[in-house]
Amino acid sequence: MKNQIPKRAAYHGLNALLDMYRTGEDHKYCMHGIAWYLSTLAPALKLHKNDFLACDRDYMLSEVNSLEEFQEYLQSKTEVNIDWIDDVDFSPRPIFKGNKYSQKIVAWMMLTDALRGGVSRSAVSKAMRNLDSDKDIEEVPETRAHRRLRAGRKHGVEFGILEHRYPMNVMVDYLADKVFDVRHMARAMKKYNQHWWVTHRQDAILNAKGLQKTLPLCGTDRYEYCGFAL
Numbered sequence: 001m002k003n004q005i006p007k008r009a010a011y012h013g014l015n016a017l018l019d020m021y022r023t024g025e026d027h028k029y030c031m032h033g034i035a036w037y038l039s040t041l042a043p044a045l046k047l048h049k050n051d052f053l054a055c056d057r058d059y060m061l062s063e064v065n066s067l068e069e070f071q072e073y074l075q076s077k078t079e080v081n082i083d084w085i086d087d088v089d090f091s092p093r094p095i096f097k098g099n100k101y102s103q104k105i106v107a108w109m110m111l112t113d114a115l116r117g118g119v120s121r122s123a124v125s126k127a128m129r130n131l132d133s134d135k136d137i138e139e140v141p142e143t144r145a146h147r148r149l150r151a152g153r154k155h156g157v158e159f160g161i162l163e164h165r166y167p168m169n170v171m172v173d174y175l176a177d178k179v180f181d182v183r184h185m186a187r188a189m190k191k192y193n194q195h196w197w198v199t200h201r202q203d204a205i206l207n208a209k210g211l212q213k214t215l216p217l218c219g220t221d222r223y224e225y226c227g228f229a230l
Contacts (some may be wrong), residue, residue, distance in 0.1 A: 005041050006087040009117025012065050013037060014060075016110030017127060022063055023103045025208060033130030034060075040123035042074060042082050090117035093180065101182045104131055109185045112175045125172050137196055142197035144229040149199055161203055164193040165223060167213045202228055 009037045009151060014016050017037060020030045064070050074082050092113045115124040137155050140162060153172045164171070198206075205226050206212055217227045223230065 004083045004085050006085045006090065006114075007067060007089045008092070009114045010041055010117050011070050012090075012092045012117065013114030013119050013124065014070065015112050016107040016114070017131070018061060018064075018133065019110075020103055020107055023187070029130050029133035033127045034091060035131055036126035037123050038074070040126055044158075059173075063086050067103065085118065087118050092117070101186055104180055105130055105186050105189060107225035108175070108189065109179070109182050110180060112185070115172070115176045121169065121172055121176075125168055128172065129168060132193065132195075135162070137197075140195045140197055141230070143199065143202060143223070145197045145202060146197045155197060158197040160197050162195055163198050163203065163206075165196050165213065165221075166192045167211075167222075169213055170215055195229075196222075196223070200226065202226070 011139070014037065017030060017034045020033075025066070057115060060073065065071055071082070071084070091105075092110065108131070110123045112125055115121060140155075142150070142160075144154075146160045153159075171188075174192065175188060179188050205224060211222050211225070215222060218225070
């Protein structure tokens with residue numbers, strides 16, 4: 001049925017995003033992550049079309065402390081009825097807080113659990129993308145062609161695009177299938193959550209070879225397969 005949402009899994013994923021605020025990560029990209037997450041769970045909300053408001057965020061931080069309150073909040077945003085799926089089999093794993101792992105790693109772990117609990121991959125992927133928008137673009141590595149084209153000037157869309165070296169949907173599937181604790185999540189993010197600047201021509205090559213969202217069947221790195229010099 002349309003607009004059905006898993007109960008605890010969806011709320012668990014939402015808490016992953018709210019925790020970014022509760023620990024001081026009060027940034028616009030977190031707000032966008034919540035908007036996309038809720039809008040993908042229930043398309044009738046369309047929160048990402050109108051920017052998630054600070055008053056909505058503050059209300060959720062201070063007032064939404066249970067699944068019932070979460071449901072009431074969603075219902076207040078749309079006239080469309082939103083039903084719940086009974087997900088009694090979902091049991092989120094305990095998260096080790098106050099340790100050496102960043103809140104982003106903890107949040108990605110909680111979102112991965114939400115994915116395993118029945119939340120759609122698109123909702124989880126959108127949330128992860130937005131949480132990952134805090135990259136310092138000047139610190140992101142670039143291919144040799146992009147560096148030569150840029151010739152010391154500041155990064156910009158005229159030279160190329162900021163791209164995941166490993167496609168996001170491939171990485172999310174890997175996390176859901178293989179990663180079950182924050183220690184492994186930290187290792188997986190370091191290895192697979194890589195951003196690179198590539199030229200527009202290189203991006204077109206990836207698309208032409210059908211590698212925009214997939215890896216080569218031979219298992220080779222996409223950039224190596226396409227002959228990109230790093």
